[in-house]
Amino acid sequence: xxxxxxxxxxxxxxxxxxxxxxxxxxxxxxxxxxxxxxxxxxxxxxxxxxxxxxxxxxxxxxxxxxxxxxxxxxxxxxxxxxxxxxxxxxxxxxxxxxxxxxxxxxxxxxxxxxxxxxxxxxxxxxxxxxxxxxxxxxxxxxxxxxxxxxxxxxxxxxxxxxxxxxxxxxxxxxxxxxxxxxxxxxxxxxxxxxxxxxxxxxxxxxxxxxxxxxxxxxxxxxxxxxxxxxxxxxxxxxxxxxxxxxxxxxxxxxxxxxxxxxxxxxxxxxxxxxxxxxxxxxxxxxxxxxxxxxxxxxxxxxxxxxxxxxxxxxxxxxxxxxxxxxxxxxxxxxxxxxxxxxxxxxxxxxxxxxxxxxxxxxxxxxxxxxxxxxxxxxxxxxxxxxxx
Amino acid sequence: xxxxxxxxxxxxxxxxxxxxxxxxxxxxxxxxxxxxxxxxxxxxxxxxxxxxxxxxxxxxxxxxxxxxxxxxxxxxxxxxxxxxxxxxxxxxxxxxxxxxxxxxxxxxxxxxxxxxxxxxxxxxxxxxxxxxxxxxxxxxxxxxxxxxxxxxxxxxxxxxxxxxxxxxxxxxxxxxxxxxxxxxxxxxxxxxxxxxxxxxxx
Numbered sequence: 001x002x003x004x005x006x007x008x009x010x011x012x013x014x015x016x017x018x019x020x021x022x023x024x025x026x027x028x029x030x031x032x033x034x035x036x037x038x039x040x041x042x043x044x045x046x047x048x049x050x051x052x053x054x055x056x057x058x059x060x061x062x063x064x065x066x067x068x069x070x071x072x073x074x075x076x077x078x079x080x081x082x083x084x085x086x087x088x089x090x091x092x093x094x095x096x097x098x099x100x101x102x103x104x105x106x107x108x109x110x111x112x113x114x115x116x117x118x119x120x121x122x123x124x125x126x127x128x129x130x131x132x133x134x135x136x137x138x139x140x141x142x143x144x145x146x147x148x149x150x151x152x153x154x155x156x157x158x159x160x161x162x163x164x165x166x167x168x169x170x171x172x173x174x175x176x177x178x179x180x181x182x183x184x185x186x187x188x189x190x191x192x193x194x195x196x197x198x199x200x201x202x203x204x205x206x207x208x209x210x211x212x213x214x215x216x217x218x219x220x221x222x223x224x225x226x227x228x229x230x231x232x233x234x235x236x237x238x239x240x241x242x243x244x245x246x247x248x249x250x251x252x253x254x255x256x257x258x259x260x261x262x263x264x265x266x267x268x269x270x271x272x273x274x275x276x277x278x279x280x281x282x283x284x285x286x287x288x289x290x291x292x293x294x295x296x297x298x299x300x301x302x303x304x305x306x307x308x309x310x311x312x313x314x315x316x317x318x319x320x321x322x323x324x325x326x327x328x329x330x331x332x333x334x335x336x337x338x339x340x341x342x343x344x345x346x347x348x349x350x351x352x353x354x355x356x357x358x359x360x361x362x363x364x365x366x367x368x369x370x371x372x373x374x375x376x377x378x379x380x381x382x383x384x385x386x387x388x
Numbered sequence: 389x390x391x392x393x394x395x396x397x398x399x400x401x402x403x404x405x406x407x408x409x410x411x412x413x414x415x416x417x418x419x420x421x422x423x424x425x426x427x428x429x430x431x432x433x434x435x436x437x438x439x440x441x442x443x444x445x446x447x448x449x450x451x452x453x454x455x456x457x458x459x460x461x462x463x464x465x466x467x468x469x470x471x472x473x474x475x476x477x478x479x480x481x482x483x484x485x486x487x488x489x490x491x492x493x494x495x496x497x498x499x500x501x502x503x504x505x506x507x508x509x510x511x512x513x514x515x516x517x518x519x520x521x522x523x524x525x526x527x528x529x530x531x532x533x534x535x536x537x538x539x540x541x542x543x544x545x546x547x548x549x550x551x552x553x554x555x556x557x558x559x560x561x562x563x564x565x566x567x568x569x570x571x572x573x574x575x576x577x578x579x580x581x582x583x584x585x586x587x588x589x590x
Contacts, residue, residue, distance in 0.1 A: 099498075115500070116418065116421055116499045117499060117500070118499075172525065335421060336421055365579055369422050369503075370423075371391070371394040371395050371398075371420060371423075372391075372394075372395050373396065
């Protein structure tokens, strides 16, 4: 029981997404979606008569700043629920702070798995909710000679390990594995392009994140490769990165994610139109934004149910909580604090919009500690063959 | 090697020898989350349970004697041992070392680190077991070489043969009697001892 609680003022929640720095394009969509959800809640009367108030700072894509702002939020601003983070390095910086203050972190981004904390709810895809599906699609539609290119930090290394395992299950070959700095220079991509020319892969699997994404796709386009024969396939390239790279560079490439701006369900359309109404017709609506949106709603619904933002009680209320998210009905898995999600795959058309090429309408249970997945695990019908 | 150990985690049988408290509950939950098959035990058993691949043993000072009895129980077939410790003082450390722990989990127990420690512990234990096997094999081989050498010397002295002839003699006899060279050498040494025997006294 709290000793002294202000029962009249707003519910203050912490929000930490980068508005500047290397991953600001995608994180700004997550920030915007969080604020949209808050606005919607407040417009319909708030939570138990009190409005929701975001307390936010700009950690500028820097894990150290994420850590210090998280400390400030918990210690000085006295928030208890924190909605934050894109890159795993920033989550790693923030999580111990949430744990130390017995707070609750809501993390709305795909990541490499193998993590659990009582003080974190993971609403982005774990590797068994995107990598497996993407691997099956690529192996059946394009071929089994892969080239890996990624940013130099934890997430790409683990993603490449997982994808590499699928490639060998598919009797294929990883022709090369290249890592570029998080803040890349043009010559980093020149090296990648020359390796692509030399090795001639069927697929380029990219785990480049942030502003480097546009540079990679731009370099690919300038080199004149054909995306119908040798696409760049990614788990991270979203509408935000597409906006940075332009339609020409984007066309033909592939992304696996639970949500795309072009999804046609009523819930998805409602979300996208509310988002664009608030932020402009050109505002990109990403999978990270969708997760940020539904996680805020889920959290505040739990607060409404238990009448407090005390993390222990909110957590208890979130067990098995289901929510009609834009991607579909999602559910928190109490075994591991991750979320049942709806994997999909889409290809960018000439207008820079994602068109779904695989959308089976199946929800997948998260399995963050799954070391090795079998290509045969997935019990969905055969994937449609891609005609180029 | 690392990936294979991680793959084998699903189905690894872990025994948690730890007082029944909230920490044990959380630890067991997390071990199951990782994919291990978990059983708990308290108080400290007399001997290592059959069918445990890994044992997480709480090093508690008030059950020091029971722990020492457990450690004495079977030296040859110990499972991989991970110690769970609350203190770092020398007497605790001594117990940890005596237990032969190959990894350590500190209290308060957090989920983060458990997977890494299990992997390292398993890897070290497998390496050690392989090394022990190799050492035993090498020791046997060395003893065999020494026996053959001794038998050669006996034949060289007793029959005036050179080394090559002595070796050949042992080899031929072994073949004709369908014995291994090592057994033949042992027989020669044994026979020699019998023949050398002189009754004392007189």
